[in-house]
Amino acid sequence: MTTAEKIGADERLIQGFSKNKAQLPGSKRIASLREQAILDFQKLGLPGRKSEEYKYSNVQPLFKEEASLVNTNLPAANGFSIEQFQLPGLKENTAVLVNGVFSPAHSSLNKLPKGVIVCSLKEAFSKNEKLVEQHYSKYAQSGTDAFLALSTSFAGDGVFVYVPDNTIAEQAIHIISVVTGSTPSLIFPRNLFIIGKNSGVQIVESFAAHALSAKSICIAVTEVFVDENAKAQYYKLQEDSGSASLISATHARQERNSHFDTNTVTLSGEWIRNNLEIALEGENCETHLNGLFLTEGKQHVDNHTLVDHRKPHCQSNQLYKGILGDKSTGVFNGKIFVRPDAQKTNAYQSSRNILLSDDASINTKPQLEIYADDVKCSHGSTTGQLNEDAMFYLRSRGLSTDSARNLLLSAFANDVLETVRIKELKDHLDELVRKRLEK
């Protein structure tokens, strides 16, 4: 990448901000966050090849095209039915974003327990100012990453979820983020989830494309606050179409005794980067980070995780699995960070990958950075093929090579899928994975 092009993209974005900022929603405080964030971006710039965090994921080509992209006022297209993206059993509470903008017409939020708020972020900016002020842009700090900076600068909408203290939401909330249209787009959906003390919630977010005939880059940021003794699950299902790229970041903060699980399943999309950072801010927290990616064609999928153990007696567990075919590339970069105070930390990380094709490749960087001595931390990473002995065993029992292979790959994927606690979602994922493997 030449410097000239890099400067070009950075500056286009900065100019785009100046042009658009007057129309962006939110209070004065939000506006000043935006100004700070664009300064941060100016300083950071789009990451280059030398950036250690983007070593294996070259973002420059994504932003190469001349199309100025920045357009936060894309019309919410209404000409499609949301049903195709809904999941059985998860239809009651659906919040829909179309090109990053909340679409009331597609959403249905009828079965929310008392006190629970699910609305557009734009609406929350004005109606729930206090909560927003307390949490917004606190966990995803714009100075730490160029895309967080861009999100904080540009984001004007997304989904706001608030679960008050002592409230269990029985029905999962399904967020569907759809990209559509025939003009190139750069969109910035931004979510904020606040889970109160002793509360519980399950949130599923699907990324999908509808009649998309142009390049689309989605920079999606979600902040999650899990208060004391709360329990939350957040599932991400990425089924974008071939021309959609997704740079997603989830930043969670957990207070004491809380439990937060995430599961990121990536099946399609041209270029995907998932950043997942969890800060364990209280004692006795537990978190599980699971991920599965099945890649094909020229797909690129990069999962970055960081579990920041800040307090003692916390537990974290990461399991990421990848099955890579064709000319696809995969990345797993996970870090366990244990601060000096976080004694008695128990942290584990595992990355397992299978390459199906000669042209597929995987880069993994499982890291431990540890500053406390009374801890148990370990990681393991393996890359290989299917176990030949197991293949032979199955074939000697009469299975064809293909069905033996599919059986073993399903079993490989199932370790991640079985951590999905919503039955309908698990069934749906099983089906998707099965279909995909049979291809």
Next chain:
Amino acid sequence: MASGNDILKEHISSDYKYGFSSDIEMETAPKGLNEDIVRFISKKKNEPEWMLESRLKAFRHWLTMEEPRHWPHLQFPKIDYQDIIYYAAPKKKTEVKSLDEVDPELLATFSKLGISLEEQKRLVGMQSTIAVDAVFDSVSVKTTFRETLLEKGIIFCSFSEAVHDHPELIKKYMGSVVPYTDNYFAALNAAVFSDGSFCYIPKGVRCPMELSTYFRINTAGTGQFERTLIIADEGAYVSYLEGCTAPQRDENQLHAAVVEIISHRNAEVKYSTVQNWYPGDKNGKGGVYNFVTKRGICLEENSKISWTQVETGSAITWKYPSVILKGDNAIGEFYSVAVTNNFQQADTGTKMIHLGKNTRSTIVSKGISAGKSNNSYRGLVRVAKGASNARNYSQCDSLLMGDKCGAHTFPYIEIKDKSAVVEHEATTSKIGEDQIFYCKQRGIDTEKAVSLIVNGYCKEVLNQLPMEFAVEAQKLLAVSLEGSVG
């Protein structure tokens, strides 16, 4: 064991025992670095024109490069490259024919370090002997056993001599594994390297003794930039040892060495290092900055290179002994123990680059952090497309002693061939209090218990060392960690 091998002498003290400096008349270059200095060094060494050209090319390239500050887990103040002396040599007669002609003070220095340069002494009662090339500041002082080795066709001499006597080998191999463009410190070394060891084992020869280079920084304000080149021709075998020490000084000293190994068809090179440069004092003052590029290439089929390192010294260690597995069925190994205490920082590991078919690599890394130190393992395993059936197994363990230190693991795994099987495991844990108590209940005090447990923990690596080195390494571990568990 060997009477001449004082290294083995029982001696444990928590102070850096090699911290003395020797009063020897030295000839030094003026401080600073520019083309004139490069020419000065080349002239002093009476080098041919091609060597000077090669230095200048490296120097000009170095000027365009930046220090690797961004990615290593290290913090160090700006190094003023103009405040370093790039050449220092004992004033001596041009040609040393026998030991009698060597400055007695110099002999005394090496003797104090436990390195005997007297061949006869070392022969007594030893099953295996060690041939030593002793490098003092910038120049090689004396290489022992040359004649014995020469009978087998083995060339073991200082790098400078090799430039004169074996220019065809130097031209062919120097920079072939670590080109001057490789990194900042490799470029610097290629421009100003002073001396080092050269070793060539001809076809089908098994080197009958361990070859060893002993490096010593003495003069204040000097940097040490030695260069080692080892070539094992078809079917050859050699085991090579490297040791290093430096006086205790308040300022930081720079050491930027390059080691290149070439292993031909069916050849094997085993390279062992016990690195004990001065680590700085308890408050982090002084100590050697150790920026070293070590790399070997398994050029043809069935070749093998094995690195074993015990790193206890240096204020900063930046070092990744690597193997390029180019030939089919080649084997690369890396066994490492890295200990950091007080304010030491180490960022060390390896690179295993699998290019040939059926290549195998093993990585065993044991990190021990104590005091306020930071100890990082950084390793790359790359399987290139077409390197079918490559296998790698990596095991990286970290042991923490105390709650002010850090232990980090940064593996990079890049796989571009589906038939590769790559496994990486890492653990971080504390030295077991229950283990220490168990030892104490059997009458063993804390310090001894720690030493026992740590040596047990490092056993897989220590087992790879030649006997003489293993004993020294065990003692060093004990000394380095003294007082780190209350």
Next chain:
Amino acid sequence: MLQIKNLHAGIEGKEILKGINLDVKAGEVHAIMGPNGSGKSTLSSVLAGKEEYEVSEGEVKFKGKDLLELSPEDRAREGLFLAFQYPVEIPGVSNINFLKTAINEIRAYRGQGPMDAKEFLAKVKEKQAFVEMTGNLANRSVNEGFSGGEKKRNEIFQLAMLEPVLAVLDETDSGLDIDALRIVANGVNKLRSKDRAFVVITHYQRLLDHIVPDVVHVLFDGKIVKSGGKELALELEKKGYDWIKKEAAIA
């Protein structure tokens, strides 16, 4: 040899031993029995000097010296040996190297030079036979990968090698099958002498069929509530601990 007077001790502020009195003379074997949680293991830990345990009251004299003042290693060097309930694994450190270090440290404490290598090896060979250990076991890393029975045998082997004057066996019988139990007990019996005392801590009477004690004490709720001859052990086996609990409650 060992005199414990009104010993109160606990961990993390919780009192577990609430006034232990015990007098063990050279040549005697004392058994301490008691239900789970009565303080048996706390007693052995306090005697060996585990740092987490705090002594709040009372005194312990060992060969006339104040035991509680000594560091754990000095207690060992004075001749106190604890056979651990859960022997610790030390990877990479061979049993032989471990024992040699221990023996020479103890010898140095007594002002003796290191043991001659030949003598040492002869001793290893002799004592291994005590617990029917094979040569291989001695060369393996300390307790690493040992079965439960092997670990306990290894404890008795170390006991034989270090030749203490007082050996405390902390539930050495738990988890052993009958053959292993017999081997361990035989080893102990061979080591009994007029100069050496044993404190055998156990939950079950069956060990005492093999190692016949001179005195049996019942520990309950941090106190020795009953002492007697070896018949007491049989009585406990028959009636269980409930009657002791009742008696203690009445008292």
